[in-house]
Amino acid sequence: MSESKAISSSLKARNDLAFLSLLTPVMLFVSGVVLSIEYEGILYWIGQLLLSFFFLQTFILVHECGHLSFFKTRSINTLMGHLFGFLSFIPYYSWQQMHNLHHRWTGWRDKDPTTESTVSPSSSTTKNSIINIAWKLGIPLFYLSYKLSNYWNLFKIKRFLTPKKYQKVKTQIGMYVVLYAVLFYFFWEFIVQIFSLAFVISLLWKELVIMTQHGHIEIPISNNKQVKPITYLEQVKYTRSFYVHEILAKYFLFNFNLHEAHHAHPAIPAYKLSAIHLEKPRKPTFFYWLYRAKRMQGVDYIFKTSKHTGELF
Template structure:
């Protein structure tokens, strides 16, 4: 169980998952949620997509009209945040929670992800692996901890991006994946993908290359400064948002990680935490409401808050949430979450300067 000190520091409303089996089943949790929460509305989902696209277009129009270095820093933050919001729409498409129409999910997914240089199908499939294996030290896909021995063996540049520059790690992950994993999100023969998914990967990779070519054409026509002002800096802000939020979804000193037979889906799915991003919550489509999403990944984002309230009484102490400022959560995890012990299950994050006493 968490100590009182940790509770006071983190304002987290749950204890570490006990070793005994969970006192509820997946069916118990589903029964507690109103049935409509599992039903996506095509028109409601599309409205979020078109709203994000409209806001992005509006910001571009204002920035181009003003063409002022006084406005550009504001524009970069606003537009990068909207790129992140658009990514979350594509995220719903990847889960099939945008609609029940596969071709529409694929279409909107590509329209949401390709402009921000995300290979939709490649990301969709690796993210599927993450959801199917959350909390497993052997098979989770993103932001999983390395063992203490692996940490000591990591090369300086691996530690640089993983521990010193974590908010810039995403583009590298697309090409190289994470420690102890091999493959690329762009190649159909990557271990990430099944042979039957070959043409999905080819499609998304070709569209990604065409987007890069389009950006190259803009640079040739208008110059590097144009690209930097209107695309590259907002893209970096988007990457920082993506890495920040996904890092904080699963990186917390008191979130358990499991080995071997000690892991199963529902126990692993609870190895995440809800976080409050304040006024950003509706802008990035409540993606911080993450516990319910990991248990039922096919639930549209606009039903997650309702589902969470329904789940809380059933989950009890197994529900984790944090209401502390995001910057404070990030800094604590940044310093304290580097590796886990080589043996045992469950295990928890620690660092050379913050060893965990058992």
């Protein structure tokens, strides 16, 4: 990101802090695997829960590496981004390209490739009923749709990228598929026993985090008119942060909950975001957002905004 030239040296990425941040996911992974292998009953389930938090963190970390701002060194960001992307089932390069477009077009709901599908609900009563049921029951339908449509769907990706970048996306997606196939062929039973349940649980955590960030916010629609990207600082009003205990935010979410600060300064690494003060109230808390959002129908939360429902968070 070009913004990196403008930020204070005290807020720039540092390799030592970045690697230090990885202690938490390493501990979650090791303890989760040991408990899942060695024990049954409650300890097995604790292991699965720890692994589910690990998978949530891999998603957050591929986001950070995609900005090339988590580590100071570009090559390390790329290398670790592929590792975290692989663990998250998100091809790193397609994530990076589509997510950069998200930051470019935040503030125009139909121009942002990650929100264009939320402009209007389906005309199908059946589909809308499925969305509402999934939302109420905590089935991560939105996150799965978000991930598959934005980072695996080559037909969609082709609309947004140059031929050269699109070819690179195709190549890397193909490499990911081959690697997944090899691992599942040789280690199928181990993967299913130790990781599959934890990964499924992590989908719920990922959906809840993703849905806080831009959902049910009044965001302009360009209606195919010629518009310019909105500046980073102006994007803040089209994003939402949520707040939890500082220890949880720092060590488990890597400040990923501070989404307003992230959009205002996307080149600042996650472990420095808490130093950014936007003179906004520290709300909502996560559980306040969860209570209010889950009271709504899924189609209302996803496809409507506060302008339609009057629901503010």
